[in-house]
Amino acid sequence: MSGPADPLGALVPGAAVVRASDVAGGPLSGLGFVAKDVFDVAGTVTGAGNPDWAAGHEPALADAAAVAALLEAGAELVGKGRCAELSFSLSGDNAHYGMPRNPAAPDRDPGGSSSGPAAAVAGGLCDLGLGTDTLGSARIPASYCGIYGYRPTHGAISTAGVLPLAQRFDTVALLGREPAALRRAAEVLIGERVAGGDDPPHRLLLVADALASADPEVAEATRDAARRLADALGATLEPVEGLPGDAPDLAAALAAFNVLQGAQVWRNLGPWVEATRPSLGADVAARIERAAGVEPADVAGAEPTATAVAASVRRLHEGEALVLPSAGTVAPARDADPAAREAARVGAG
16 A cells, blocks of 8 residues: 655655554544654654664564554554654754655744654645654644644653653644544544533633743734634633743743753663764754753752642643643744754744
8 A cells, every 4th residue: 555645755755654444434434644753653663753763773563552543443544754853853854854845834844843744734645643742842833834733631642652752741642634633533542532622611811921932923923813712712811921820930941841851861862872873963963962961950950840830730720721822933944044943942942
């Protein structure tokens, strides 16, 4: 079985990775999905966007749990999607394989690290994208490509068979053009009905700190979207300064995240980096070098901030929802310089 034509450069080059479902009449029958190249698919190498990683690993013996669940629900795997190198970037650029085309804005970055699945969904190559999200690896390409992204509660979907970046924050995520299909897929992966659709929020909290951190045009677009959403739901829209309670500001939260993520990234990738000295893109190499420098004292210093952020989110009441920009900037140009990409990454964080 051959995969779809790929004018977008969204799929992993080489032999097509296609798997038909054996289930007829399942909740996802008739839908095709592309899985990010960090999900195991039996008989294929999980390449993680790096040729040295791919060359040093054997084909997977079994499907990742999320891949298996979608197949068992009737969906068809139509390809493996390209990703940012080692999933350690919010840009769609990959020093080894290039950048998928953004169907919504061909002169713009599609976002990362789930760039291939997002481009494939936006360009109509498939109905659903199976990605991951640690800091924004599904959120950002969904925003840049003009589709829906869904990052569930951490731990709600099994990450078995998914190459980890930082387990404390890694989630399986979904991308789609149609909310109904996205919700059906989420319910399959979570194993129960997804809350919210039948009883939508009645109080929307627009986070001023996040708007202040975003570019002015992004902040204004967010305000407009929030007003329209509140009207559609019959909900109140209330500006709030920051996260509920005594949470740290967003810059402090991002700094703590970077420390905690970095410690786990080095734990996961450090032995391989030191043993193989792989070829890495300059931006990813710099992040891994920073991760290598995280000390136990840094982790201990970041923990109180992480605890405070988690406690803040738990203060939300039933029927309340935080409203924030999906990204801090518009999608950078495809040929943006490193400084512009870094500004977009920080804004996204």
